Amino acid sequence: xxxxxKFIVIEGLEGAGKSTAIATVKQYLESRGxxxxxxxxxGGTPLAEQLRTLVKQADLQEKVAPETELLLMxxxxxxxxxxxxxxxxxxxxxxxxxxxxxSSRAYQGGGRQLGDSxxxxxxxxxxxxxxxxxxxxxxxDPAQGLARAASRGELDRIEQEQLSFFQRTRAxxxxxxAKEPNIVVIxxxxxxxxxxxxxxxALQAAGV
Ligand code: T5A
Numbered sequence: 001x002x003x004x005x006k007f008i009v010i011e012g013l014e015g016a017g018k019s020t021a022i023a024t025v026k027q028y029l030e031s032r033g034x035x036x037x038x039x040x041x042x043g044g045t046p047l048a049e050q051l052r053t054l055v056k057q058a059d060l061q062e063k064v065a066p067e068t069e070l071l072l073m074x075x076x077x078x079x080x081x082x083x084x085x086x087x088x089x090x091x092x093x094x095x096x097x098x099x100x101x102x103s104s105r106a107y108q109g110g111g112r113q114l115g116d117s118x119x120x121x122x123x124x125x126x127x128x129x130x131x132x133x134x135x136x137x138x139x140x141d142p143a144q145g146l147a148r149a150a151s152r153g154e155l156d157r158i159e160q161e162q163l164s165f166f167q168r169t170r171a172x173x174x175x176x177x178a179k180e181p182n183i184v185v186i187x188x189x190x191x192x193x194x195x196x197x198x199x200x201x202a203l204q205a206a207g208v
Contacts, residue, residue, distance in 0.1 A: 012140060
């Protein structure tokens with residue numbers, strides 16, 4: 001927990017509606033007088049954006065090992081935490097993040113089936129005591145989310161994974177959310193207007 005600004009994260013599978021949710025939450029926070037800094041992961045700094053391009057690249061001529069993928073995500077995250085998130089919180093801004101550490105736990109821990117101990121070691125080393133105050137997880141059936149993502153055009157390397165990968169990822173998201181009280185599950189399969197209402201209710205319930 002930060003004693004200055006607060007750190008809010010939006011999570012979910014591809015096509016869950018994270019970009020749309022960011023706009024809703026940003027407007028809500030700004031209407032309450034908060035200065036909001038938006039981030040995305042992987043990415044959000046010049047080096048981290050290069051890592052994002054690499055990790056999403058679909059036409060690599062080699063297999064990407066799950067551990068490589070995980071380390072690239074955390075390399076990007078260290079840059080963002082160090083150069084953007086911590087300075088913004090310390091300056092009293094609120095940080096609104098499009099994905100953060102929970103994505104690695106769900107995609108690499110659940111989807112890629114990497115062990116908890118590797119994830120826990122990296123999390124401890126990279127995050128320190130910078131943890132989200134609130135995470136809004138947009139839960140969607142993977143087939144529905146991927147259909148939304150596919151309607152926008154070409155799929156990146158991760159989006160080209162089998163449905164079973166996204167089913168494992170979703171199961172991990174839900175498993176973690178059931179255990180951690182600062183993660184709120186929002187049904188993202190509803191019409192947009194209802195998702196937006198659920199987001200505002202979750203923010204109100206959290207006292208934001
Ligand atoms: N990744 C990331 C990891 O594996 N590990 C990690 O640690 C991290 C940080 C990042 C990729 O990297 C992986 C996960 C990802 O594969 P990304 O671009 O950040 O990639 O994430 P995506 O999930 O691919 O982003 P998308 O843009 O696909 O998803 P969004 O933002 O959730 O979806 P959005 O808001 O653009 O909406 C998609 C479409 O659906 C419509 C929207 O209008 C849009 O057309 N829509 C709705 N339609 C009907 N009803 C609703 N309720 C709707 N909400 C949105």
